[in-house]
Amino acid sequence: MKTALTSTFKLLVVAAALSASAAASAQSAGTWSVALGVNQVTPKVDSGTLTAPTIPGVKNEVGKDTQPLLIINYAITDNITASTFIGTPYKHDQIGAGSLQGVGKIGTVESLPATLLAQYHFFDAKAKFRPYVGAGITYAYFRNETGSGVLTALANTGGTPTTFKAESAWGSTIKIGANYSFTDKWFAGLSVSKTYVKTTSRFSTGQTISMSLDPVSVVASVGYHF
Numbered sequence: 001m002k003t004a005l006t007s008t009f010k011l012l013v014v015a016a017a018l019s020a021s022a023a024a025s026a027q028s029a030g031t032w033s034v035a036l037g038v039n040q041v042t043p044k045v046d047s048g049t050l051t052a053p054t055i056p057g058v059k060n061e062v063g064k065d066t067q068p069l070l071i072i073n074y075a076i077t078d079n080i081t082a083s084t085f086i087g088t089p090y091k092h093d094q095i096g097a098g099s100l101q102g103v104g105k106i107g108t109v110e111s112l113p114a115t116l117l118a119q120y121h122f123f124d125a126k127a128k129f130r131p132y133v134g135a136g137i138t139y140a141y142f143r144n145e146t147g148s149g150v151l152t153a154l155a156n157t158g159g160t161p162t163t164f165k166a167e168s169a170w171g172s173t174i175k176i177g178a179n180y181s182f183t184d185k186w187f188a189g190l191s192v193s194k195t196y197v198k199t200t201s202r203f204s205t206g207q208t209i210s211m212s213l214d215p216v217s218v219v220a221s222v223g224y225h226f
Contacts, residue, residue, distance in 0.1 A: 027075045027225050028125035035071040035189055037221025040064060041090050041111075047097060047211040054154060059098030060106070060201070060209055065090040071189075071221060078125040083117045083134065089143070096150065106151040109166050110144040113195070115173055134175035140197050140213070142166035147203075163204040171197025179223070189221045 027033050043062040050058035069087030076082060094107035117136035123129070145164050152162040177191025195217070200210040 027073065027081065027121075029075050029077045031075050032226045033073045033075075033187075033223050034226075035073075035187075035221040035223025037069055037071060037189065037219050037223075038066055039069050039085075039087065039217050039219045040066040041092075041113075041215045041217050043092065043213045043215045045097075045211055045213060048209055049098065050154075050209045051207045054207060055099055057099035058096070058154065058209075059100070060211060061095040061097040062211075062213060063093035063095060065092055069219070071219075071223065073119075075125075079121050081119045081121060081132075083119050083136075084115060087112075100154070103150055105148055106154070107145065107147045107164065109142050109146075112141045112143065114139045114141065115195075117173065117175060119175070121179075128181045129178065130181075131178040132176075134173075134177075134193075136173050136175075138171045138173045138195050138197060139168065140171060140195075140199065141168045142199065145201075151203075159205075164201045166201045167199050169197050169199050171195050177219075181225075185225050187223050187225065189219070189223060191217075191219045193217045193219075 042064040045060065045062050047059040067088045067090050069085045071083065071085045073081045073083045089110040089112050091108060091110050093105045094109060096103040096106050115136060115138040117134040119132045119134035121130045121132040145166055147162045147164055173193055173195040175191055175193035177189060179187045179189045181187040195215050197214065198210065198212050200208055202208050
């Protein structure tokens with residue numbers, strides 16, 4: 001994550017030096033903008049171990065997913081915006097790790113994160129290029145959890161299929177990005193964000209496993225100022 005943010009920041013600085021003074025009408029106080037984009041969510045998991053009874057050292061990894069999203073911004077001032085988004089569910093594979101390294105998928109879960117951010121945009125509202133930083137809160141809602149045969153064999157050998165439920169949770173998000181205006185209305189955006197969130201999965205057999213998900217999100221979008 002540090003490398004991704006550092007690289008993005010360097011790109012923003014270079015682009016700012018080239019284009020910050022170029023004139024174009026952009027988002028100013030009291031206006032709205034919407035952007036349609038794609039978001040790749042890559043969890044950076046720090047997993048605990050599955051509680052007994054099971055083999056020792058069972059951990060969990062979580063796969064990435066990419067989905068479309070609609071970003072909505074409101075300019076509180078020329079430099080400060082409130083931002084949120086609407087998107088389709090992300091489907092994440094649950095992958096065996098630790099002593100289960102190499103067994104592959106042990107289940108799937110869908111996530112619907114809801115995020116509200118405050119963002120500070122640098123430069124004048126009419127600058128073509130406007131980098132920004134942001135911070136806010138996220139509610140990670142999990143649903144449609146499905147276990148695999150591997151999970152059943154692990155947690156309930158010879159028994160009924162094992163199910164699980166991932167606890168939804170609140171977290172915090174930080175973000176860095178930039179918008180570039182092609183005209184007085186149309187712009188393109190690129191951003192990288194990091195969310196800090198923890199969850200616990202509870203299995204029908206009584207075992208639990210806790211983990212920090214801490215996903216990194218990379219968004220590319222095209223938007224319109226109203």
